[in-house]
Amino acid sequence: xxxxxxxxxxxxxxxxxxxxxxxxxxxxxxxxxxxxxxxxxxxxxxxxxxxxxxxxxxxxxxxxxxxxxxxxxxxxxxxxxxxxxxxxxxxxxxxxxxxxxxxxxxxxxxxxxxxxxxxxxxxxxxxxxxxxxxxxxxxxxxxxxxxxxxxxxxxxxxxxxxxxxxxxxxxxxxxxxxxxxxxxxxxxxxxxxxxxxxxxxxxxxxxxxxxxxxxxxxxxxxxxxxxxxxxxxxxxxxxxxxxxxxxxxxxxxxxxxxxxxxxxxxxxxxxxxxxxxxxxxxxxxxxxxxxxxxxxxxxxxxxxxxxxxxxxxxxxxxxxxxxxxxxxxxxxxxxxxxxxxxxxxxxxxxxxxxxxxxxxxxxxxxxxxxxxxxxxxxxxxx
Numbered sequence: 001x002x003x004x005x006x007x008x009x010x011x012x013x014x015x016x017x018x019x020x021x022x023x024x025x026x027x028x029x030x031x032x033x034x035x036x037x038x039x040x041x042x043x044x045x046x047x048x049x050x051x052x053x054x055x056x057x058x059x060x061x062x063x064x065x066x067x068x069x070x071x072x073x074x075x076x077x078x079x080x081x082x083x084x085x086x087x088x089x090x091x092x093x094x095x096x097x098x099x100x101x102x103x104x105x106x107x108x109x110x111x112x113x114x115x116x117x118x119x120x121x122x123x124x125x126x127x128x129x130x131x132x133x134x135x136x137x138x139x140x141x142x143x144x145x146x147x148x149x150x151x152x153x154x155x156x157x158x159x160x161x162x163x164x165x166x167x168x169x170x171x172x173x174x175x176x177x178x179x180x181x182x183x184x185x186x187x188x189x190x191x192x193x194x195x196x197x198x199x200x201x202x203x204x205x206x207x208x209x210x211x212x213x214x215x216x217x218x219x220x221x222x223x224x225x226x227x228x229x230x231x232x233x234x235x236x237x238x239x240x241x242x243x244x245x246x247x248x249x250x251x252x253x254x255x256x257x258x259x260x261x262x263x264x265x266x267x268x269x270x271x272x273x274x275x276x277x278x279x280x281x282x283x284x285x286x287x288x289x290x291x292x293x294x295x296x297x298x299x300x301x302x303x304x305x306x307x308x309x310x311x312x313x314x315x316x317x318x319x320x321x322x323x324x325x326x327x328x329x330x331x332x333x334x335x336x337x338x339x340x341x342x343x344x345x346x347x348x349x350x351x352x353x354x355x356x357x358x359x360x361x362x363x364x365x366x367x368x369x370x371x372x373x374x375x376x377x378x379x380x381x382x
Contacts, residue, residue, distance in 0.1 A: 002119045013056035013115040021056035023381035026135035028126035029176035034275040038170035041191040041243035042272040048180020050375040055135040057114040070117035085164045097164025098136045101156040107146045125332030130173035133157035134378045180377035187279045198282045206345045209338045209370045212311040216335035233265045242268045267304035291326025298329035307334030315339045318355045
């Protein structure tokens with residue numbers, strides 16, 4: 001928990017609104033393994049982390065609501081009686097969307113004031129958007145005694161992203177942020193929206209994110225294309241999603257799809273198998289197997305699903321060549337963002353220093369390194 005940021009946001013709220021706020025922390029997330037499996041109704045293995053969004057919120061006696069983004073030094077006035085999406089890219093859409101979707105749930109939200117900020121690295125693919133949505137719905141639920149369950153809250157957050165932000169995301173980000181458990185990863189079934197917690201003992205190793213600090217423009221179109229491929233193959237096999245397809249099923253239609261699309265569908269089936277094996281490896285404290293699965297996952301993302309990029313592949317290749325790294329892979333939708341690495345703690349600094357130097361020489365870009373801890377989900381800060 002970033003105590004300095006907590007104090008800054010609370011102080012800012014008191015100075016602006018002259019009252020004490022309710023303080024909420026909502027974490028970002030990592031996904032250990034299971035990339036692009038969520039929209040195929042399959043399994044993912046996310047965990048909340050110790051970086052996220054801190055929100056100060058309180059009821060207002062004014063006839064408007066005020067939201068202030070401390071990181072951007074921007075204020076937005078909200079009329080809860082007339083909620084419509086703003087221009088694309090506006091941070092206020094996350095907040096407006098949550099309020100609107102709560103109203104669509106048949107609940108009444110009166111006026112409020114809020115201040116928020118975060119310490120999630122920009123462009124890292126750690127779901128700062130889900131953390132913001134969850135912090136707002138959680139805070140409003142407490143303030144106005146709305147009686148929403150955590151599951152109802154994450155569905156409201158997801159709908160806000162769909163209908164006001166314009167991103168047709170799965171449920172993983174909101175779920176991990178809301179339901180996270182310290183030192184645990186959650187094996188989440190994206191069909192049933194139920195999970196099982198797996199306590200992780202990283203022993204002498206630690207999780208480190210290396211942010212490539214690139215985001216290629218292919219992301220949206222490639223995401224839509226991959227999703228379309230998965231849906232088309234599911235229809236050919238007359239099933240709801242690739243969750244219901246085995247490798248043998250896929251082989252039956254191999255001649256009816258392109259080799260590229262066959263490999264994409266095969267990746268999804270194999271990745272889901274890796275997720276389940278990874279959960280078993282964690283339960284058995286087999287970190288070597290977990291690391292091996294991370295490398296296999298990246299190989300599939302790079303060569304079968306084809307959503308990686310040169311910068312990310314370079315970072316993973318450096319990890320693969322280092323004896324102190326058990327595993328690494330691309331994390332997120334693709335074409336940039338972070339790699340997630342399982343590194344022997346005492347060699348983390350030497351490895352990341354060397355990688356950063358080589359990366360700068362190769363691409364003339366600085367990568368950034370973040371050691372992370374697994375955190376509890378969205379909660380009130382005392």
